[in-house]
Amino acid sequence: MPEKIKLAARKIPNLVRSHRVASEDPAAFCAGQVRYAPAKSFWLMAMLGGAVYGMLAFPQLSAMALFASVSAMVLLFGHSLGSHRKLIHDSFACPKWLEYLLVWLGVQVGLAGPIGLLRQHELRDYAQRQGDCHPFLRHGAGFWRDAWWQLHCDLVLVHAPAIRIEQRIAGDRCYRFLERTWMLQQLPLALVCYVWGGWAFVCWGVCARVVAGVSGHWLIGYFAHNHGDLAYEVEGAAVQGRNIRWTSLLTMGEGWHNNHHAFPRSARLGLAPGEWDPGWWALRALERVGLAWDLQLPGKPENKKA
Numbered sequence: 642m643p644e645k646i647k648l649a650a651r652k653i654p655n656l657v658r659s660h661r662v663a664s665e666d667p668a669a670f671c672a673g674q675v676r677y678a679p680a681k682s683f684w685l686m687a688m689l690g691g692a693v694y695g696m697l698a699f700p701q702l703s704a705m706a707l708f709a710s711v712s713a714m715v716l717l718f719g720h721s722l723g724s725h726r727k728l729i730h731d732s733f734a735c736p737k738w739l740e741y742l743l744v745w746l747g748v749q750v751g752l753a754g755p756i757g758l759l760r761q762h763e764l765r766d767y768a769q770r771q772g773d774c775h776p777f778l779r780h781g782a783g784f785w786r787d788a789w790w791q792l793h794c795d796l797v798l799v800h801a802p803a804i805r806i807e808q809r810i811a812g813d814r815c816y817r818f819l820e821r822t823w824m825l826q827q828l829p830l831a832l833v834c835y836v837w838g839g840w841a842f843v844c845w846g847v848c849a850r851v852v853a854g855v856s857g858h859w860l861i862g863y864f865a866h867n868h869g870d871l872a873y874e875v876e877g878a879a880v881q882g883r884n885i886r887w888t889s890l891l892t893m894g895e896g897w898h899n900n901h902h903a904f905p906r907s908a909r910l911g912l913a914p915g916e917w918d919p920g921w922w923a924l925r926a927l928e929r930v931g932l933a934w935d936l937q938l939p940g941k942p943e944n945k946k947a
Contacts, residue, residue, distance in 0.1 A: 651872065651873050651874065651903075652873075652874050652876055653873045653874065653875050653876065653902075653903040653904075655770055655875050655876050655877050655878055660763070660766075660767050661759075661763045661767075661804055661805050661806060661807075662763050662764060662766075662767035662802050662803070662804050662805075663802065663803060663805070664767075664800075664802035664803075666800060667771045667772055667773070668800075669798060669799075669800040669801070669802055670767075670768040670771050670773070670774040670775060670778060670798070670802075671773055671774060671775055672775075672798065672799040672800065673775050673777070673796050673797055673798035673799055674796070674797050674799075675777055675790050675794045675795070675796055675797075676794060676795055676796075676797055677793060677794050678793065678794055678795040681792075681793060681794075681795065682792070682793040682794075684751070684824060685792055685793070685851075685852065685855055685856075688751065688847075688848045688851040688852050688855075689848075689852050690848075691843075691844050691847070691848030691849075692844060692845075692848040692849035692851075692852045694844055694848075695840070695841060695843075695844020695845050695848060695849060696844075696845075696849070698840075698841075698844070699840070699841030699844060699845065701841050701845075703838065703841075703842075704838065704841040704842055704844070704845035704846070705845060707834070707838070707842055707845055707846045708845040708846060708849050708850055708853075711830075711846050711850055712850045712853055712854065713893075714746070715746055715747075715749045715750055715850065715854065716750070716854065716892070716893050717893045717919055717920060717923060718742075718743055718746050718923065719743060719744075719745075719746030719747035719748070719749055719750055720746075720747050720750045720752075720854070720858075720893070720895075721892075721893040721894060721895055721919075721920040722743050722920055722923060722924065723740075723742075723743030723744040723745070723746050723747035724743075724744060724747030724748075724750070724755065724758055725747075725762075725895065726908055726920060726924070727740055727743055727744070728740075728744050728747070728755055728758075728759060728810070729758075729759055729762050729763075730905060730906050730908075730937075731906070732906050732907060732908035732936070732937040733908045733924055733933050733934070733935060733936045733937065734933065734934050734935040735927065735932055735933045735934075736932065739927075739932055739933075741815050744816070744819070745819065745826065748819050748823050748826045749826065749827065749830065749850075750851070750854040750855070750858070751827070751850075751851035751854050751855050752854070752855055752858060753823060754816075754819055754820035754821070754822075754823035755810075755816050755819050755820060755823075756806065756810065756811065756816055756817070756820045757820060757823075759806060759810065760804050760806070763804055763806075764778070764802070764804060765778050766905070767802075768879070769866075769878060769879055769880035769902075770875065770877075770878045770879070771878075771879055772877060772879060773879045774879050774880070775796060775798070777790050777791075777794075777796040778796065779866060779879055779880040780862060780863045780866040780867060780880075781866075781867075781880075784863065787859075787863055788859060788863075791859045791862070791863075792855065792856065792859055827847055827851065830846065830847060831843050831846075831847045834846040834847060861885065861888060861892055861895065861896060861898075864883070864885050864888075865882055865883050865884075865885055865896065865898035865899075866880050866881075866882065866883065866898070867883070868883060868885070869883025869884050869885045869886075869898070869899065870883060870884040870886065870899065871883065871884075871899055872884060872899055872900065872903075872912075872913070873899055873900070873902070873903035875902050875903060878902070881899065881902065882898035882899040882900075882901055882902030882903075883898055883899050884896065884897050884898060884899040884900060884916075885897075885898065886916075889911065889916065889917040889918065889919075890917055890919060893918075893919045893920045893923075894910045894911050894917070894918030894919055894920040894921060895910065895920070897910040897911050897912070897916055897918065900912050900916070903939075904938075904939040906937050907937055907938055907939050908921065908924055908936040908937045908938065909921045909924075909936070909938055909939075912939065924936055
């Protein structure tokens with residue numbers, strides 16, 4: 642059920658129009674079964690095994706520095722700019738080659754292929770804006786159960802709604818290729834790491850990075866829907882996003898999740914003074930050199946997508 646707002650928050654209309662998900666039955670987002678997903682679970686556990694081995698066998702500062710730098714690059718340009726702000730919300734325009742590069746970097750996070758990630762996001766986003774939804778979709782099952790569900794399981798809804806992905810994405814041959822091969826897309830970077838620094842760099846630069854990206858994505862998602870500040874209240878929504886201030890730099894600005902729920906198509910997530918948003922800083926830098934334009938902001942008439 643919709644949570645009770647304890648803090649004074651500015652009310653925002655519930656933007657569910659022009660959404661990729663459509664259903665005339667709100668109960669469709671409540672009835673479903675959480676089932677173990679072997680491939681998803683094995684992928685994470687295999688990467689975890691490689692990461693643990695690397696930490697024990699290769700405790701090298703150079704490998705750790707590689708892990709930190711590549712993780713930051715992938716999270717900033719891949720997940721935040723490529724997968725989230727560009728592919729899912731189309732909150733800015735850029736050359737097609739740059740779009741492909743950013744989305745490819747987003748695949749490097751290790752969550753899913755671009756189309757699969759888009760489908761997951763749209764279902765969860767639309768469900769959270771209904772009057773109620775399944776605990777899986779609102780991170781409402783408690784910390785440890787939610788970790789098991791999100792990292793090792795999938796939700797199978799009884800009456801799954803249709804998700805309409807526009808042809809520019811669903812029909813794009815590059816995105817379809819990345820969707821089919823998203824796990825294999827770790828191999829090019831793994832090869833570079835091996836040539837550069839041997840198995841130490843592979844374990845830290847690929848395995849540990851994927852584990853940190855996947856588990857970190859869940860962890861931030863859990864807290865961003867259960868704990869944190871509320872500047873805005875989306876009217877009638879089962880879930881309110883939360884601003885997790887201390888994660889602003891770590892998440893490249895994605896920790897301003899309450900702002901994002903309120904203005905889903907805004908390219909800028911940190912809206913108030915002091916709300917650091919590295920993703921926005923990177924977009925402004927790209928804009929200055931002519932590689933990004935039409936950056937969407939709250940209040941623009943184009944801000945119609947949920």
